[in-house]
Amino acid sequence: MTYVLAADPTLADFGKDPLWITIIKAVMLFAFIMVGILLGVWFERKLISRMQHRYGPNRAGKFGILQSVADGLKMGLKEDLTPRTVDKALYLMAPIIMVVPAFLAFSVMPFGPMVNLFGVQTPLQLLDLPVAVLFVLAMGAVSVYGVVLAGWSSRSPYALLGGLRSAAQVVSYEIAMGLSFVAIFLFAGTLSTSEIVAAQQQTWFAVLLIPSFLIYVVTMFGEAARIPFDLPESEGELVGGFQTEYSSSLKFALIMMGEYVHTFTASGIAVTLFLGGWRAPFPISLWEGANVGWLPVLWFIIKFILVFCFIVWVRASLPRIRYDQLMSLGWKVLIPVNLAWILLVAAVRNVIFVRNGTFDGDIYLSAGMGVIIVIGALAIWMRFDTVNQRRKEAKKAEVEAEFEELSKEPAAGGFPVPPLDLPHYHGAQHKEIPSGTN
Amino acid sequence: MTTNYLILSGLLFSIGAVGVLIRRNAIVVFMCIELMLNACNLAFVTFARQVGNLEGQIVAFFVMVVAAAEVVVGLAIIVTIFRTRRSASVDDANLLKY
Amino acid sequence: MSSLWLPILMAVPVLGAIVVALLPKGSTTLAKQVTLLVSLVVLALTLVMAFQFPNAAGERFKFEATYDWIPSFGVHFGVGVDGIALVLIALSAVLVPIVVLASWHDADGVKAADGTVVAPKRSVKTYFSLLLVLEAMMIGVFAATDVFLFYVFFEAMLIPMYFMIGSYGGAQRSYAAVKFLLYSLFGGLLMLVAVIGLYVVAGQGTFMFPELVGAIQDPATQKWLFAGFFIAFAIKAPLWPVHTWLPDAAAQAPAGAAVLLVGVLDKVGTFGMLRFCLELFPDAAKAFTTPIIVLAVISIIYGAIVAIGQTDMKRLIAYTSISHFGFIVMGVFAMSQVAQAGAALYMVNHGFATGALFLAAGFLIARRGSPHIADYGGVQKVTPVLAGFFLVAGLAGLSLPGLSSFVSEFMVMIGTYSSEAFGSGALAAAAIVSALAVILAAVYILWMVQRALNGPTAEPVKAFKDLNAREVWVLAPLVALIIGFGFFPKPLLDVINPAVTSTLVNVQVHNPGVAEKGAGQ
Amino acid sequence: MNPTIEFPTIEYATLAPLLLVFGAAILGVLVEAFAPRYLRKSFQVPLTLLSLIGAFALVIVQVVRGDLPTGPVAMGALAIDGPTLFIWGVILVLSAVCVLLINDEGHFVASAASVPGSADEEGAERAGHEHTEVYPLALFAVGGMLMFPAANDLLTMFVGLEVMSLPLYLLCGLARRRRLLSQEASMKYFLLGAFSSAFFLYGAAMVYGYAGTVSFAGISQAMAQGALLDPLLLLGFSLLGVGLLFKIGAAPFQAWKPDVYQGAPTPITALMASGTLVAAVGALLRVFWVGLGNLDWNWRPVLWVVAALTMMVGAVIAITQTDIKRMLAYSSIAHAGFLLVGVLATYDTGAGNAVSLQAILFYLLVYGVATVGAFAIVTLVRDPGGEANHLSRWAGLGKRAPILSGVFAFFLLAFAGIPLTSGFFGKYALFTAAIGSGQEAGDSLGAWMTGLVVVGVIASAIAAFFYVRVIVLMFFNEPAADGPAIAVPSTGTVTVITLSLLVTVGVGVFPEPVLQLANTAASSLFIR
């Protein structure tokens, strides 16, 4: 591993800016997010429409690019309803609690290396902390309060259930998400975002730690409550979930904005932690000048947009999954896989360190440990898998028996039922069985 | 500088302690106890800063873990009691069904 | 050089108790016979030992045996006897077989003449094994030369007695048993503090009595420790004002247990005063003499006066005992050879006299089912033998010359009167006041005798049977001893006197002139 | 950041007993997870017992080999020294014995989650379900008990405290009969316990603020150099004291004890009354002797008051009790007071302290054993609705079950401290140590120590009253016509009672070997 370039910011470079530079950077970041939201909403609608063979918004401005602005204005001009029964203070605070942390989470995102901003040498990142990643996670968690409080203060069953569901989902996926970062820290040895980016100079963690990346991608959807995991809103089931009572005014706009910023944050983290941050992708990175000055912002934004496109793409392609499926995936797959993976990474790292003499220790012991982890994890999985398998088979047999019964006695329970094995029921294949869960 | 944090921690602790003594709802009492534990954490972290070593922060970690375990046990106990006490009404028993 | 006499003497009753406890269920007669046999063996052994005593090796304590028991605490299983301890052990050994015989039917369930159940049937085996355990402990408590061991026996003795009173006693037995236990326990615990203090302050790392003598020099410390021991002994001995448990306990206990309680157990208190309070804390003992003598005199007079007013025979005897214990305490603290020798002798004689009185009263009560004096009358005519024994025992209680109590009471009074230990007239005054009690004693004893034995024969009394052989065997030895020692107390005094002398040497009181007079008695 | 990280080591061999217990507990959880219901108990019972016995054997091995570590182990987290090993041995024996009681049928609820009196519960009962989770829970509690007194810093001690308490909170609520009572006990214990551990923790924070470290050695050192009247330190030690005194149930923090003892399933009560008390006293000693040893002129007067109050409160209130378990709870409070007398008995010299320590260790052993025996007997006296705990039900028991009542009476006499029972020597040793410490020249309490012993003696006399009352009730009262049934004891219960009786009698007559053992353990004192 060659050492990072002098242009790469380290933790020591932060906290030195004069106040006015800080304010400028903060305003720039704020503006970036606000504009990003306006464009992002439009972009998403447009993209998804194209995928569905529609035009999408095309009235306001060129390509409908002002559509979001128009929506925002419309919301501002609608009547602001506050139902009588709500807990007023919390009801009004909830949107604020949702939005502010979402913005703050973005503050540790590195956009580029050290640049010259109005004559001051400063990293292109609002701030960095020794615990930057934790900060992001914390802010994500704080905005859950907004969701829960919104549901709680509304004093209506739908809102309450929606809020709880949302909270349960977010916290469930937060565990898997938190675990998926551990492998990165194992390699980077730091929680600071700028240093993690620096550590990806040679290889992106997305390549090096594919399982972690994949798990993160899944949890990203869960955390941001995007389709296929947008159960908190799930209009069909919960009439809008926790935001039921926030009919359609600026409060509603704030909530939507908060969720959007979450999506942005999720993409930003993906880029920063897994996709090399502001560093140029492989062929371009051979050019020395690609990673200095203001240019890296471009790489960052390109990667950012691509990840966002992926999110939209998934939305266009996949249906919303069931709540129990969602939770099962999070708890029964992502978490254990993650733990085993972390240990494996640590074992491999260990072997490497012992081999190059950094650690004292027996290389065979370390390697043996790795083998144990792999075999242990596999064995446990086999065990659980057979459990799942048996359950599925039992269910299948049950359904089959039921069908058998029905076919023998068409008048099941006294109701005249047409024979179930009519050809037009099952098509050509008589034996088709509804698939099990998962 | 750290004095302010200590005062805050003392206040939180006292609020928690008073809450435990005067509130009647088990859940609220329980929350007050958690508040006390968090006040302890604050004190520990502040002192860690003041004396300049990491021990206080490590303690804070462990306290969080213990507090979490306590939450789990405590909620289990309190919930059991609530179910028992409200079982007089069928509606209630139904609502609290796990 | 350790002698096995005393350990064997204690082991025999314990083994006997275990054997009795393990006998098959229902073999009640066998249990009684085994108990009697064991107690007789103990008596025989004791007598053999007693006759060897003058020639046995040892300075003050003879038949010494010392084993480490709890080295961590400096506690030894240390036993050995001087003259006083020997006569008290002998007293216990004599009384136990008598008590076994006397309480032959106590646990069987007693029915009064009119058929009402006085005491329901109890476990016979338990009673007699408790009795044997108690005997072992009585021997142990007198033989202990280790302060801690003494304390252990002192406290542990309570438990068998507690169960004997509580399980086999009269109608109020549980109240009486609890009262007895708590009083004694409280005193014992105070003594425990003093025992600990003694150990800590002496700093000898041992509890052996000879090594602790003179170990405490500081007068203030001596006073505190003395107080701890003395309160315990005062409760045990019952001295006014902590005597109130005795009438209850004695009245409710079965006659046999009452004999042991008053005859032996309470002696532990006075014995302890003589042995431990005086010798370990001589300065404190001298400092406290006046108040203690005052208490003793109050006890003497108070016990006698209250006895007069009693309607219950057993309570009456208990109060007479309180009066007598006053004499003993007075003798102990008079600090003269004669008085202390008299006190020691009194302990033995009182055991015989009160024992006989309790047993005779017990036989009466067993016939009538009532302890009230008013329920009797004219017994003399119906059961002359019983009445005769009763009369002799009663006269021994009032210290008639020629009976054993007289000698000791006289010695105590003379000794106290002429004690020049402190060169004051206070002791003489005390002796004179206490002499009043002799008159009072005549009143309460003779009044009781008159009301119960003489006069017109009450209707239920007419059905009384006179003493059977067993009962005669119970009372005859006691009366024999009373009369025997009344005329010839020398054997007892011969062993007691050297022990008293060494006590007084340890207390650093010398009045040889009085000692000579005492020897000449 | 500290550039030279000390490479951590863990002395697995020395910690083996602790690790074995925790390992077995974890295995127990796995058994719960994977074994079929009908097999669970047959896995759990041997697992639990073997692990406890094995841990005890490991302790013995360490004692026999004698090469105790001279410094703290596991990076200064734990101190395995003579007293620790003794306490470990005692806890392991007591808990193994308690497991035998737990093993008995009918103490634990069939389904804790079902509402009392519901069809759900009835169904679970009928199906013969049982919560075999009690075994791993008990093991975890025992593990915490081992950790608590062995802790060498406040953090480990806090963790040990909680590991010990949390399973006990749950176990308290699992009684099969009188479930409402049991659940209430559980909640009360939990809320008050958590409250007190918060105090402990805040105290730890204050002491940390004063000393800059949480390790006892460091605290002691800081005190040797720094000001002793620092408000942080004073506040810290009082709050630590509150937390620890709560655990041993000293007045005025004793309120939980009777309720919890009464409500909890009796085997759990036995475990709490013996094991928890032993562990908590061990921890108390470590905090006050090792950590705050230099402050003793300051905390001793405070503890003096607490000890006196505890003894008197325990003894006096016990008199009014009508429930046997409540009475034993108050008796336990009184005994906690006696133990505090020992804690107060500090000397200037190591040899003197060893005497006090020996006395405390000895007392812990004998009291714990007698307690377990007494509670084992309580489990046997039953009514149709469960245990017959009301004292009136015990009337005349001596006639129906003479041996049982005799043994129980014997345990009561041991509690009362009658000579020739183990309790007597325990009390004697403690009082001797206390008076001795007061006699030392320049002792901050001086004659007050003797005063405390006198208070203790008075409390003993009062306590004797209610012990004797029970004996009177059992032996001197007539049995009620519909008296309680005496359950046929299982082999386990018989073993427990026999063992306790033998120890109580044996130590009562010949205490020297145990005293020697305690002496050996105590002579090395606590390592720092």
Added chain:
Amino acid sequence: MDLYVPILVLAVLAGGFAIFSVAIAPFTGPKRWNRAKLDAYECGIEPTPQPVGGGRFPLKYMVTAMLFIVFDIEIIFLYPWAVTFAPLRNDANQVIASGLGVFALVEMLLFIVTVLVAYAYVWRRKGLEWD
């Protein structure tokens, strides 16, 4: 402390924006009073407002919350472990403090296995079933 100033600035910006939006909302829109508008929405049926202090909710959320706490706490220990696992290097890329190496691996293995035991228990006891 300076490290956190930017957060404060951004928080002021974002918070100002959010509070402004909420505050301005009642004034920008029209106001046409209608009783039905002020009721809680419940798909057209008569609404059932929840009691003060929030309504009751299924206990299974409580279970999820407990599980979350347990596992989230696990992460507390994983993070420092992960960060210190690698050796610490100085600016010249020389190792200045070795990592914890095999020891850390073994300890974490034990830790994770312990957590997994609890996890397996919860799973087998149907704690991870949702409907």
